[in-house]
Amino acid sequence: MYARDAKKHEEVWLLDRLDEFGFEDPAFRSRDYVLAIDGETNERAGFARLRVHSGDGDGVCEFTNIGVREDWRGRGVGAHLLEYLVEDAREQGLEAAYALTDEPEYLAQFGFERVDAEELPEPLPDRLDATREYQPDAVPVFLDFADFDIPERLVERFTADESDDDEDTEPEESAEDFGIDPDSATYKYDTGG
Numbered sequence: 001m002y003a004r005d006a007k008k009h010e011e012v013w014l015l016d017r018l019d020e021f022g023f024e025d026p027a028f029r030s031r032d033y034v035l036a037i038d039g040e041t042n043e044r045a046g047f048a049r050l051r052v053h054s055g056d057g058d059g060v061c062e063f064t065n066i067g068v069r070e071d072w073r074g075r076g077v078g079a080h081l082l083e084y085l086v087e088d089a090r091e092q093g094l095e096a097a098y099a100l101t102d103e104p105e106y107l108a109q110f111g112f113e114r115v116d117a118e119e120l121p122e123p124l125p126d127r128l129d130a131t132r133e134y135q136p137d138a139v140p141v142f143l144d145f146a147d148f149d150i151p152e153r154l155v156e157r158f159t160a161d162e163s164d165d166d167e168d169t170e171p172e173e174s175a176e177d178f179g180i181d182p183d184s185a186t187y188k189y190d191t192g193g
Helices: 010-021 077-091 104-108 122-136 152-162
Strands: 002-005 034-039 046-051 060-068 096-101 139-144
Touching: 002 077, 002 104, 002 152, 010 034, 010 060, 034 077, 034 152, 077 096, 077 139, 096 104, 096 122, 104 139
Parallel strands: 060 096
Antiparallel strands: 002 034, 034 046, 046 060, 096 139
């Protein structure tokens, strides 16, 4: 299992998953999403979005639309996604993130703490209202990246998964990754020979 940035050709898959999970994303951009990929089958197991709201002063980081496909739950996929989001946000110079979720207990195991809605920086109060339209029980949670921690039981799952893999790198991209059927594809500069 590994996480990577979503690719442009995966937009339809992402939009279908957002619809399947009942998530809304009025500012959808596939490049803001991360996917969890099974290293053996190349199957997409989950997704999440890193959204940076810029405004006056520093940007406000939000982790949103975190989803794990049902047949992949309980296998550390969400932890892989969160770890990737935290590292990506750190590389962008951010030190903390918010999430608006109806599953605060799940995020608490990684160091997220519940905060009062009145303490949210702009534009998160409006985002919370919008999120509650499709997740009525959503609450705001906050993570200082210095407090981010992956529980030992999930680290053990990562180690077991990685020892099953022969390589720690992403598989090489194929024609199918770009929506090309290699058996019937024609090429722009085909010389006929």
